[in-house]
Amino acid sequence: MAMIMNKCTSVKLARKLSHPCCFSSDLFSLTANIRPLYPSTAKSFEFPALLLTFLNHYSVSPFHLNNANVHFTFDFNSFYVSFIDNSTHKTHLNQIHAHLLASGLQDCGFLITKLINVSCNLGEIRYARKVFDEFPDPDVFLWNAIIRGYSMHNMFGDVIEMYSMMQMAGVSLDCFTFPYVLKACSGLLALEMGWRVHGQIFRHGFELDVFVQNSLVAMYAKCSQIRHARMVFDGLYDRTIVTWTSIISGYAQNGEPIEALRIFSQMRQSNVKPDWIALVSVLRAFTDVEDLEQGKSVHGCVIKMGLEYEPDLLISLTAMYAKCGQVTVARSFFNQMKLPNLILWNAMISGYAKNGYAEEAVGLFCEMIGKNLSVDSITVRSAILACAQVGSLELARWMDDYIMRSEYRDDVFVNTALIDMYAKCGSLDFARIIFDRTLQKDVVVWSAMIVGYGLHGRGREAIDLYHAMKQSGVCPNDVTFVGLLMACNHSGLIEEGWELFHRMKDYDIEPRHQHYACVVDLLGRAGCLSQAYDFIMNMPIEPGVSVWGALLSACKIYRHVTLGEYAAEQLFSLDPYNTGHYVQLSNLYASVRLWDCVAKVRVLMKEKGLSKDLGYSLIEVNGKLQAFRVGDKSHPRYKEISVELERLEKRLMEAGFVPHTDSVFHDLNYEETEEILCNHSERLAIAYGLISTPPGTTLRIIKNLRACVNCHSATKFISKLVSREIVVRDANRFHHFKDGVCSCGDYW
């Protein structure tokens, strides 16, 4: 049998028929079984020969054949006609039309409506339109048929056009017309048109039709008019599960998941039983708020209702678990789906990317390309985000190259992601190239570039770009200011940062935690610790982790123990299981040689079951990332690395480098300390980079933790000794080491 199958159609049919996870084979056997039924059954029809042609060619459904009134009730629903060889559609339709003409039935509105419906179902929308145009005086059924055709193929502009023409022709609309037209308004986000249609609905007296009203709720919700959707919803006495689902998903789509969930519980109280689409909508709301526990309870509900094999629920569950960080659980749902589905893959890739499983995300993306699966803008954006996290410039180049050859090269969202990616992979130059070639830059594009400069401590350029942005008529937003403040902070532009912070109110932007944290950082950097403390005390919002963290960092740099202890106390109560805070406090104690206190912090961590995060560094050599841990001897070239390390050590000593022992977490004796220091992962990566690349090559290193004082200082020396630029991405920012100086100005 010729099989040109519409994926979506086959899924719908399979849903009606059998276990969804193995639909393809069931579908085949079912079609095979019922085919032989036709010839014998068909003989008993009294209907004209052309309708037999219809049935034989365009229907594989046995369901209607046993019906005594078959010639008036048979069904040409889209999913029953999707098995026909595409190339013969046109011929068959032509034959049928010819039969109609020959039988003098060309004016039979009923048959022509059927012909139009079948043509639309087969995707022959232009043919349908031709048949429609040739019909002398179309009635409302015929108009609805052609409008339905355009609607089912998402040709919304044509829907609206036909709707206007229908009114001009003086045909009165019925309650079937409006849902198609409203769907078109939603699809086009044509709110004005939606308003007008709403007026028509009133005038035609369809304000009680539940289909029309449900469509109105959905239309307003899709056009971001959730308040209006709510007004229609509140005015409805007769609410079906579709009504409830429309308003629930409307709130979720408009960024109000909490309200969506509140209405869901209201729905449950009204004893309306959710169906699978309602559950999908509710899952989305819990996914948005990343509420794993509630998400799990919906999962329980899905199982209770026996819907756990519903493919679209599997997708929603995958998305929910993935976004809530349960990527392994998500992956098991992902693996259950045998047929490729773009949204499922997107959910898995973005879930991986969002939760730090960057390699898995990139891997899946490559798998998609390898398998020739179609991707969309969401797929590439998630993949770009993952590349940004990996940090490899080579991978970033590959991704950029892929985008340049794709249909997304002018997509402003994709380009924003690319700018961010290049900035995080260490190349502002490439980021700038993308930025410069992006037309119609919105505030997000500008902010991404400003944040990029900020990340690399290029404060002046960030501020210049900010002025250029304003000049081009784009208004800054809160993210722009995060970028600017970060840029000032990372490059020591203390007064400029302070001034910019106060400019925020000119744009009615309420500072958030990140902005306050940047200011505390700025003050801290300038050594104004008591001002920083006063600033925190006068904040209009409750200071959070980022703010106290900034203060603790400053206290560590300036060795201010009492204030540091206070900041640490706040951090421990707000964020008790974050190892970083304990390490910072311990490093503060170590810097003033308060070894007893260092030990106390260690005990505190032990009590909480925490251990210091293992440091590692990655270095990219010839497009490959190599990982090194502290004291790592496992590398195949360890012998050479170790020789290089010793050589470096010697040269460092000769150049007058003195190790800073206080960056070691434990109280060790001097020799051991020094040995561990030069075995820090960063140094291993540098040594490997030096022996693996030609002289003068920039070394690019990615660390999982913040730079330690000792490595930072040693790396400055090394950059001068070996005449190399060394670019290090630590957990917070970039350090560009060159000629013995670091771009961070020794404050990070």
Place this chain on the structure above:
DNA sequence: GTAGGGTTAG
């Protein structure tokens, strides 16, 4: 012949 859902950059 009609209505509702899932993936989304800084």
